[in-house]
Amino acid sequence: VxxxxxxxxxxxxxxxxxxxxxxxxxxxxxxxxxxxxxxxxxxxxxxxxxxxxxxxxxxxxxxxxxxxxxxxxxxxxxxxxxxxxxxxxxxxxxxxxxxxxxxxxxxxxxxxTPSPTIQFTAASYSVTENGGSASVVVTRSGDTSSTSTVDYTTSDTAGNANCNVLNSGNASSRCDYATAIGRLRFAAGETSKTISVLIVDDGYAEGNEQFNITLSNAVGASLGARSTATVTINDNDTVNANPIEQAPFFVRQHYLDFFSREPDASGLAFWTNQITSCGADTACVELRRINASAAFFISIEFQETGYLVYRMYKAAYGNVSGTPVPVRFIEFLPDTQQIGLGVVVGQAGWEQVLESNKIAFAAEFVARSRFTAAYPTTGPPAQFVDTLFTNAGVQPSATERQSIIGEFGGAGNTADAAARARVLRRVAENPTLTQQEFNKAFVLMQYLGYLRRNPNDAPEPGLNFDGYNFWLGKLNQFNGNFVNAEMVKAFIVSGEYKQRFGP
Missing domain, CATH: 2.60.40.10 (Immunoglobulins)
Incomplete structure (x- = not known):
């Protein structure tokens, strides 16, 4: 005690x-x-x-x-x-x-009364590999009469090591657990929060492996002595086998990779049944796996979270310099987790949760130093709006443009932070932008979702965007028909994807 x-x-x-x-x-x-x-x-x-x-x-x-x-x-x-x-x-x-x-x-x-302190309850935690998630408890002590926040992130030392490297003792976010990045918010009187880190029950007999979780950037409190903790994943495999061919594992992994959450029971049952109802018909199984996989990108939940993050970066900054994409994996992942936190489409109240998340995320996005440096608050509203549309590659109608400028209420500058957030969101949710970036985002998510890397990261041949451009060309050639383009199929049967989970 x-x-x-x-x-x-x-x-x-x-x-x-x-x-x-x-x-x-x-x-x-x-x-x-x-x-x-x-x-x-x-x-x-x-x-x-x-x-x-x-x-x-x-x-x-x-x-x-x-x-x-x-x-x-x-x-x-x-x-x-x-x-x-x-x-x-x-x-x-x-x-x-x-x-x-x-x-x-x-x-x-x-x-x-001592000032508030935030720290982990222990320096180490453990979870069995098939335990689903690791629960890491954070406590706030001292004066808890006001609000406090603290950021958290997981990390490991596996680097670019292949997932089939055994007995290294190092867990990998590509293979063994899902990266968790976020911010805990303690309301007045709250003293405890739990971070759930999703665990991948892969098929490698790899020995026990560890990763770290770190607290930082405490606001309204100070960090205690235990600001870093180690999580050990206790291996449960005795022989090497790949579970990705099993429908329940395949479906759950899509929830982790695209929604950053555990599957809801009805969703897991539906998509699993879509595959298993094929029985021994291998052609049916192949097609159903492709369709189930693509459904996660096309879903309302991803379109309103991950794809919205993509479009916000596009509107704010255009494409990353020298690349055909607007966002990198290291930016996309934490922002998608933030905007999708607690959202389960189909559950009671999900629309309100999503809307609250969008409002909070947009406000936080425009307060970042990168955004304020690119858009000084002294600039006129018309220039602000026009630059966002130019980055997005969209020519708005005169009526839409004037309506969005009107978010600033006739002010001569863009000092109104709430208006800046509303404007960015309205541009990002423009239907033309949503349509014209759809295929590009679909291809990018093959890399960010399935492979957990940027298109030009190792082991990509040439460390360039040739692969991305090839699949975008194929998808456009078939008017977005991912089955005929064989794009989704190519990624989910690729060695790089399958070797995340087993031999």
């Missing part, structure tokens, strides 16, 4: 002082414990126990650990009258009556 912090609140003279004590229990997973706490007016802890007999005790029932054995808990503590400092420690008792050793002691006092 760990009790890292306390929040203290003064009361009127003559009344007792109160502190809020926050702690974390780490023990057997998915188990309910009773946590007992003990206070004594000692100045220091003696071998993790109070030197004097505890003057105040209490208990917290039903402290239940999660799938990796962590359980945050908290309780208010009132100092006895006339006492304003001391130590608190805890024990935990399981359902069988087994009680832990005493925790380390927490010094508590009725002084000023």
């Amino acid at each position: 760990e009790i890292p912090t306390s929040n203290s609140y003064g009361k009127p003279p003559g009344d007792e002082l109160t502190v809020a004590v926050n702690g974390t229990l780490n023990s057997t997973a998915n188990t309910s414990f009773t946590v007992h706490w003990y206070f004594s007016a000692d100045t220091q802890c003696i071998t993790n126990q109070a030197g004097n007999r505890p003057s105040v005790t209490g208990r917290i029932a039903n402290v239940r650990t999660d799938g990796i054995g962590n359980a945050p808990f908290s309780f208010p503590f009132d100092f006895p009258v006339g006492i304003n400092s001391g130590i608190i420690n805890c024990t935990a008792t399981d359902p069988q009556g087994n009680t832990s050793e005493f925790s380390a002691c927490l010094a508590v006092s009725g002084g000023a």
Whole structure:
């Protein structure tokens, strides 16, 4: 049991002082414990126990650990009258009556409330390879009366190593887990958040592998000592076999690669059945796999998240210098995760979640230094709007152009940040832009989605866009018919794609 912090609140003279004590229990997973706490007016802890007999005790029932054995808990503590400092420690008792050793002691006092601190509950976490996701818990302690945010990102040291490199100890975001990049937002009073990192149950007998997750850029709080944690994926394979040919694995992986989420049960069942209903008809299976795969790009969920991110970059900056594409994988992935967070098309309220995400993402996008450098707020609204349309390669009607300029309400500059966000979004959602970039984005997603790399990254021959241009030419030649162009088929049967998951 760990009790890292306390929040203290003064009361009127003559009344007792109160502190809020926050702690974390780490023990057997998915188990309910009773946590007992003990206070004594000692100045220091003696071998993790109070030197004097505890003057105040209490208990917290039903402290239940999660799938990796962590359980945050908290309780208010009132100092006895006339006492304003001391130590608190805890024990935990399981359902069988087994009680832990005493925790380390927490010094508590009725002084000023400590400033908020954000950190992981542990320095290391683990998950079985077939566990679906790793749950990493982040806690906020100290003064939690206001809001705080903190960014997080996963990383590894696998680099460009092939997925078939075994027993290296290094997990790879291309093969073993899905990159998780985002921002946690703590509302007033919130003390705990959980980051779920999706795990790929590949077919390599590769040994246990590790990746890191790091907290950064805390706002409204400071980072604690545990700002980096290690996650170990415990291998569950004894022989090498490739699961990508299995319909459930194939479908789930598309949810991870295109939506950055676990599949909803109905979606997984539908697309799996589309493939398995073919039985032993190999031609049917091949066509259904192609159609199922393409459906993820064409879906409302991706068109309104990932493809919108693509179009925002196109409108804001045009194509990346020297390339035929507007966005790189390192930019696309975190932004797509941000705009798609919590969106599951078909579930109740998904439209409201998506709209809120779009508003928040557009506001954050135009506040970035790259955007403000490209578009100083002193510039006139007409110039701002015209530049966005020029980057997008769209000639708006006079009515549409004037309507979008009108978002600034007649101002002579573009200092209104909310209006800048609305304007960028309106240009990015222009139907002509959506139509004319569709095939280009479809081809780009073959690389970003299936291969998890840019079109000109290794192992692309020549490290150029020849492959991208070839498939764009094929797709245009067949008027967007991805089956006749054999584009999707080529990627999902490619060695580079299949070797992400097994031999």
